[in-house]
Amino acid sequence: MSDHDHDHDHDGHDHADGSRFSDVELRVKALETLLTRKGLVDPATIDRLVETYETRIGPRNGARVVARAWADPAYKVRLLQDATAAIAELGYTGLQGEHMVAVENTPQIHNLVVCTLCSCYPWPVLGLPPVWYKSYAYRSKAVIDPRGVLAEFGLTLGPDVEVRVWDSTAEIRYLVLPERPAGSAGLDEDALAELVSRDSMIGVTRARNPGARS
Amino acid sequence: MNPPDLQRSPGLHIDEGGPVFRAPWEAHAFGLALALYERGAFTWQEWAATLGAEIAAATEVTSDGRDDGSRYYEHWLAALERLVTDKRLATARELLAYRQAWDHAARSTPHGKPIVLAEDRRDD
Structure with missing residues (x-):
């Protein structure tokens, strides 16, 4: 952080122009991240399944x-x-x-x-x-x-x-x-x-x- | 053949040729459920029963027919959360902590920059 003199870069501060996820987006991201970190799903598997159903079936x-x-x-x-x-x-x-x-x-x-x-x-x-x-x-x-x-x-x-x-x-x-x-x-x-x-x-x-x- | 006059039946409409998923989160919720099924986290019968229960519960609320199918993946997501917690793959408390972490990460990230979750963020 020593190279930064922007106080809004600190963790814990909301950006005035910060991004937002919708409620459903947050719920899906929470599931995917948590289950991935637990080793229960693989993001590559999810991508493969989605791609299959979007394009090949x-x-x-x-x-x-x-x-x-x-x-x-x-x-x-x-x-x-x-x-x-x-x-x-x-x-x-x-x-x-x-x-x-x-x-x-x-x-x-x-x-x-x-x-x-x-x-x-x-x-x-x-x-x-x-x-x-x-x-x-x-x-x-x-x-x-x-x-x-x-x-x-x-x-x-x-x-x-x-x-x-x-x-x-x-x-x-x-x-x-x-x-x-x-x-x-x-x-x-x-x-x-x-x-x-x-x-x-x-x-x-x-x-x-x-x-x-x- | 004339296009079907579906306006006469509230909530019944057609999406011929439309996208399979209307938003990335729908695709991810879909893929998550299939990935968990593929590794044997639950049977498809369990999945169908849980999804059916979520849809039935939502239908009671919108008995005027406003459940037009457009909220299908909201029901899908609710069923996924229910099965994940029922099967003890994750706790509701863990899920809440990760939702809050993602919300926080988004709000503190300027537009145009990738939103990342701190690798060491924990709920305990």
């Missing part, structure tokens, strides 16, 4: 699964029989994907996925859930009035279509296999995957029609 994975099922009838049979193994065939495994169930939309049956407890969601195939999936409105209304929820997403089903709502848990997570759109007969798997939106794999919309803007 997302609904494009699920779209590949759906496109394969549309293109390959034998794969579709395996997917509906044992989704965890069929999804792992394409290399998509990991946390929140240990026990997957695929449910198929047909002209007679429409499937919708929710987690009423919190936001259990099939991370390896869909990434992290969208904000609306975590909302109280969706979690409560999807069970009470699934047709109303679907209507808000622009999907109106006829009265003859049965709506099945699947409540995800920490043990089982669901992937909706949307109906293959009409007019997609000649498309290869890459082109088919482009028709598969995240929302169609949650069951709140249909897959896109070829030529429709994504």
Whole structure:
């Protein structure tokens, strides 16, 4: 300190132009620093996990699964029989994907996925859930009035279509296999995957029609 | 297809294409929970039950539907603090001491300079 003649450099004095962390920032920093110093977590591990979920895991994975099922009838049979193994065939495994169930939309049956407890969601195939999936409105209304929820997403089903709502848990997570759109007969798997939106794999919309803007 | 008219359902809105995390602290809270799970600090069932309880408690407070999902990582953080203390990985007193230390470090650091926590700072 002998080289300094600025009295505001002393520890214990607030800077007039000092920085501030918000309450949640302070709580996260406290957890991370304390657990790191105790040797319970490694900051490099945290960075790796965040980077993985921000950039490498997302609904494009699920779209590949759906496109394969549309293109390959034998794969579709395996997917509906044992989704965890069929999804792992394409290399998509990991946390929140240990026990997957695929449910198929047909002209007679429409499937919708929710987690009423919190936001259990099939991370390896869909990434992290969208904000609306975590909302109280969706979690409560999807069970009470699934047709109303679907209507808000622009999907109106006829009265003859049965709506099945699947409540995800920490043990089982669901992937909706949307109906293959009409007019997609000649498309290869890459082109088919482009028709598969995240929302169609949650069951709140249909897959896109070829030529429709994504 | 028209964009969904989600305004009719209070609190229900869409973030298609939006960022996974809206702030760095959300990403860090996310990564912390996964890192602790990976080393076996708790099971995923324990995590889901704790997070669900935090969300349910918050939902009671905002039964008018204002829990629109945007506060999800606040619930996540609360669940993380609860499990860390329940599992005796850290005490509430230790966490408070580190919060105060970071707050102090920030306030005594001018803008534009990195905020560092003194290596020897202890809570005892």
